[in-house]
Amino acid sequence: MVVTLPERTAERHAHEFVAERAQWIERSLAKLAAEQDLIAARSLADGAVVPFLGGDLVLKLLTGPSGRVHLAAGSNALRVHVPDTRRETVAAALERWYRRQAKSVFADRLDAVVERNGTSYERVTIRDQKTRWGSCSSSGTISFNWRLLLAPEVVLDYVIEHEAAHIEVRDHSPRFWALMDHRVPEWRDSRDWLRKNGGTLRLV
Numbered sequence: 001m002v003v004t005l006p007e008r009t010a011e012r013h014a015h016e017f018v019a020e021r022a023q024w025i026e027r028s029l030a031k032l033a034a035e036q037d038l039i040a041a042r043s044l045a046d047g048a049v050v051p052f053l054g055g056d057l058v059l060k061l062l063t064g065p066s067g068r069v070h071l072a073a074g075s076n077a078l079r080v081h082v083p084d085t086r087r088e089t090v091a092a093a094l095e096r097w098y099r100r101q102a103k104s105v106f107a108d109r110l111d112a113v114v115e116r117n118g119t120s121y122e123r124v125t126i127r128d129q130k131t132r133w134g135s136c137s138s139s140g141t142i143s144f145n146w147r148l149l150l151a152p153e154v155v156l157d158y159v160i161e162h163e164a165a166h167i168e169v170r171d172h173s174p175r176f177w178a179l180m181d182h183r184v185p186e187w188r189d190s191r192d193w194l195r196k197n198g199g200t201l202r203l204v
Contacts, residue, residue, distance in 0.1 A: 042203070042204070044059065044087050044091055044094070044204070045059070045061070046059060046060065046061040047059065050078070050094065051150045051151075052150070053105070053149060053156070054151075054152045054153040054154075056076065057071065058077050058078065059078055059080060060077050061080050061082060061090065062080065062082075063082070063083070064081030064083070067081060067082060067083075067092070067093040067096065068080075068081040068093075069081070069093055069094065069096070069097035078094075080093050080094065080097075087204060091203040091204040094203055095146075098146050098149050098150075098203075099146045101149060102126045102144065102148075102149055103124065106124055106144045106160065107124045109156075109160050110124060110142060110160055110163075110164060113160055113164045114164055114167065117164060117167070117168070117183075119167045119168060120140070120167075121136075121140045121141070121142050121164075121167060122140030123141050123142075124141075124142055124143070125141060125142075125144075126143070126145075127144070128145065128146060129145050131198060131199075132145065133145045133147075133148060133194060133198070134160075134162060134163040136163045136166035136167060136170075138170070140167070142163050142164075144159065147201040147202065148201070150201040150202075151193075151194070151197075152193070154189075154190055155190045155193050157190075158190035159194075161180065161183055161187070162180065162187070
């Protein structure tokens with residue numbers, strides 16, 4: 001573990017902080033280790049399953065140099081053309097596919113929400129961040145983390161509702177949370193799910 005101190009801060013403050021927060025630090029490190037173990041155990045071999053919009057897709061690995069990934073209509077078989085079946089190779093092809101899906105999935109769902117709310121936005125962008133799931137800029141750009149496609153649909157929709165509410169209320173004032181209570185009464189369940197499981201929303 002590394003403790004970073006502000007400039008000109010005495011080292012003893014770091015020791016005091018660690019001592020005071022020892023139990024919290026131990027719990028956090030244990031949670032991180034458990035998440036890493038879960039991800040390490042996730043198979044990306046032929047026949048393995050990967051999450052998508054709350055369901056499971058079955059990987060069908062096919063030999064080919066393109067890295068093309070295709071989900072046939074009406075099927076849960078995700079065909080992945082890769083030059084080799086190393087976990088990293090498959091994960092890279094899958095991530096490209098998830099990112100492409102994310103743009104349309106988020107835009108379609110956001111469009112429905114803002115139409116209901118009578119608001120608008122400028123554009124949608126897709127990002128890849130460790131712990132941030134969405135953001136709404138003052139210019140009207142709304143960003144989402146593609147990894148939300150690995151979460152249950154209700155969690156994904158909570159983040160969309162959250163960022164759509166920021167179009168009307170930029171901060172997290174009582175008015176913002178009142179909007180969330182009105183539109184997504186169960187939003188706390190999804191927030192808590194992300195806090196507990198967000199670290200596992202990774203392919204590798």
